[in-house]
Amino acid sequence: MIAFVDRLSKKRGTSVGSSAVSKTDRDVVLIDGVRTPFAKAGAELKDIHAADLGTTALTELLARTQIDVNVVDEVIIGNTGSPADAVNISRVVALRSGIPLKTSAYTVHRNCASALESIATGFDKIKSGTLDVVVAGGTESMSKMPILVPQAIQNILNKLFSAKGPGQALPLLGKLLGADLKQVLALLTANQRDPYFPVIAVVQGLTDPFVGINMGMTAENIAKDFGLTREEQDAFALRSHQKAVAATKAGRLRDEITPVFQPPKFKTIIADDVGPRESQSIEMLAKLRPFFDKKYGTITVGNACPITDGAAMTLLMSRAKARELGLTPAARVLGYGFAGLEPERMGLGPVYSTPVALKRAGVSFKDLDLIELNEAFAAQVLGCVKAMGSKKFAQEKLGLGEAVGEVDPEKLNVNGGAIALGHPVGATGTRLVVTLMKELKRRDKALGLATLCIGGGQGGSMIIEREN
């Protein structure tokens, strides 16, 4: 143990910090991680079912790790859209990817952190000794999130489907025709409050169920609270694109991406993230109108993440199992934490959850070498950075004596973030961990934090340490 601490301290050169966390057989290690490229909803991946996106990533993960599928104890996959034809999407992904019938699979949902929840759950099960090998990941097709018929029409349809004979059915069909006309009227007047206006799942999903405002408005709240200007948000968004373009061009992200061949013709090959724009300029961003608060707002579609399609998968196991199988761990999960806060400021979630994760992991903020903080909105990231560095915020909101920690911009989202790459809600958590894991190795660094804000007012954080 002492030799290990020694080695780590030499490697990092400076403080020993978290290296005091000793290695045990029950450590939960990450073997590898793979994801699909991310693409804005309605674009390149729009026709691919979330289950198929997940299958693409998991098939590749299983190939790369060369693992015998029979050793996988459980598949845990995050997803928020719950496609109606694959409600336990984890099982669908598992069987399509060749995971045997005997292996259990279930889906987890924690909104934007669903795919961090999947790793966290896997971590707990392995740590406790319940399981040895878990596939954890997430998948989301926001393109395919449905548009539902309004409740008023559904009521008619329900009766229609149970109608006996034309005598009962015909009057209902007449009613349906009337209701359809009302729907057209609602659409013509663009009156979303009209009970006949169709229900757009993705919009509802991004609306807070407690305070009834869109996620964008929660970010507006943060921007206003912290006095964040439009300019600094746009500048942050531009940096996200520039970093993502640089990473893509250098082929750094190819390590974690497996190409998607676009069905049904399989002629188009999507090998890189589609979102990062090399041509992005501060002028172009400045031209965009505020999207949510049209009068006083600063949040635009340019400094917020797009709705996105994509999937990411990781393979977790106990250290002992990895040794037995002859696999080399890429990283170790040291701990995680989730915490809640007021839903209308959900974007600050990471400030609340990170101290929890750090404490459980037994490391301190200053020892972090890299941070992946999901960019739902530039305002929300900038707000987190400010709040984390604020002793006052820590004392008033977190009940801590000291600030969470100063975020070094050079360590934050070094390959760009969701503003450029996109945020397929059910997949991002795993994406952050995978990107972090690969970058730690590339930079020869040890400790990383992956964290994101969660719609409904939560934050999630996970600390990992590079193994090799």
Added chain:
Amino acid sequence: MSIQESIRFTKKDDIGLIELDLVGEKVNKLSSPVMMRFNEALDEVKSSGVKVCILVSRKNNIFIAGADIEEIKNLTTRDSFRTAIARAHDIFNKLEDLPVVTIAAINGACLGGGCELSLACDYRLAGDDKSTRIGLPEVQLGIIPGFGGCVRLPRVVGLQAALDIILQGKSVDAKKALKIGLVEEAVPSAILEKRAFDFAREIIQKGAKKRPKKFVARGLMVKLQENHPLIDVVFHQARKMVMKATKGFYPAPLKALEVIKKTYGSSNRKSSLEVEMEGFLDVGVTDVSKNLINVFYMMESTKKQNGVSDPNVKPHDVAHLAVLGAGVMGGGIGFVSADKGIITRMKDISNEGIALGLRSAHALWQRQLQKRRMTDFEYKQRSAHLSGGLDYAGFKQTDVVVEAVLEDMNVKKKVIAETASKCRPDCIIATNTSSLSVTEMAKAHPNPKNFLGMHFFNPVNMMPLVEVIRGPETSDEAVATIFALAKKMGKTPVVVKDGPGFLVNRLLLPYMGEALYLLEAGMSIETVDRFFTHKFGMPMGPFRLMDEVGLDVGMKVLKIFREALGDRIEVSDLSKKLTAQGRLGKKNGKGFYMYDEKGKELAVDQTIYKELGLPTPTDKLDEKECVERCMLQMVNEAAQALIAEHIANSPAEVDLAMIMGTGFPPFRGGLLKWADTLGSKYIAGELDIYASKLGKRFRPLPALENLAKNDRKFYS
């Protein structure tokens, strides 16, 4: 007495139960002893006083597979057939005439005689398991339903539905059987027997009445079809369809149609069954039938074999397969593999290559989806098992690698050596070469006992043959594994020894090569192709086949053969001119024929004669000469490959390979079966004559000469 236990009769109150369970057999079939015992069982039913009797099978997935084909095979005279059929008619009539209501509870295969037995029952219930297939496949064996099927099926399901089944030798699943009225109910298999008893009790409650034996049309279309004169239109259309499908080579469907036409609607069972019997006798004694039964046996024997001489050798499980080289061929192999639940990985040097492989495979799945042969869920599940990558990811899990890269010895050797280093030592590498030496390639593999050839034919999804090419050091386990894998993929494997072109391509060489000489001699392309398709029964004439293979590939292979087999292989000078003109065949829409963008054949390109410097064709050679010049050369080559070089193990394997690999007309029984009808002496004599007139390519080779000397046949 085992036969006694094979058919058991028991009763419980008013309900009797006949259980079919042939002792010592995997399947129930109606051999003579079984029929005799069944006859006795009917007497037991009669004297037991039951009101209803249920028939069930105690075999898994089999109700009754049919008559005993071995017995049919051994019957050669009209009289012997007559005796056997008359006895069966008596027994089935007795079943039909029982004063007891009879119910066949069918789960699993209920085919041929089994189906006919069920038709003599009052009611049929079917288990909805996917193993349930009810039908009359007789015409596939060159015979017609002879135990009353031609008479009783139309009476149960009506004319159109009966013709669909009988003329094509089809079988239907429980759902379809219910739809056409062949069964009363399609019941979940697990409760089939219970339901049969409930059904019986319901019948008893209703007075246990026998069922009237007349077809009652249901639905407007069927009602219309059953009426004069529309019924004649139905017969006319059916005949047209049969002629189109069989080109008149197969007499059985026409005979069945004739029998049904004569008997349909008649209420005289005795005379109807006599018409059927005479019809059966007409086709039962033909060579076509004997040949088809022979082919059936060859296929059945492949199912039972493991590909090596030692029956105890067990194949390895193949759960993971990799294909090197995606492309169209790789995609095809990926399709047949992933479609059977094997986790399949294609490796290529570019994403574009993988895209092409995925596109080829998915196009095949999508076609099945369109034709409703599979559901969307099945498509998703099966196709998800096919993925691609640029590296060797996953190869450590791979049980078999099929190499389908460029046909270049150096490239292949490099790839094989590299792949072997990335796989487990027990992984088997199989090359899908069509013309290169497997023996030479094996030198690149560190452990050549795990190396061999697995030659798929193009298009992979359509062509049923796989040549398994055993290298000099290939282990029995490796051969057995690839043999079993090919079967799992739905293919018919034939094990062959290494040699130029292996078996099928070597024999096809003179077919295509000689056609060029016929062209030179003033024959037209369409006439030659027509001789082979319409007179001989090949699926494609030699010119059409060359287009399919690709003229560039064909000419390259011709060259390889010439190098390998020496200058007895003569190649027409036309071959050089052909490829020089940029004619590649179907793939670029321009060969002997022209093709549209979808690859559909349009017509012979009439400009080709001029382009090749040939005068306008005169078609002065007759059919016999054209066919013989090609086919007798094939026989000559086959004799040499089989007898002198042991490329294949038996004439039956040569014939099976030719039927499965080239579509050689099954009604002729295969190339060597056909040759035996001519006799080796005749063939050698003809070849000698051609050799003196046309060149040394016809000269009888030593193996054939030997046969001819003693006037021996290939099949002894």
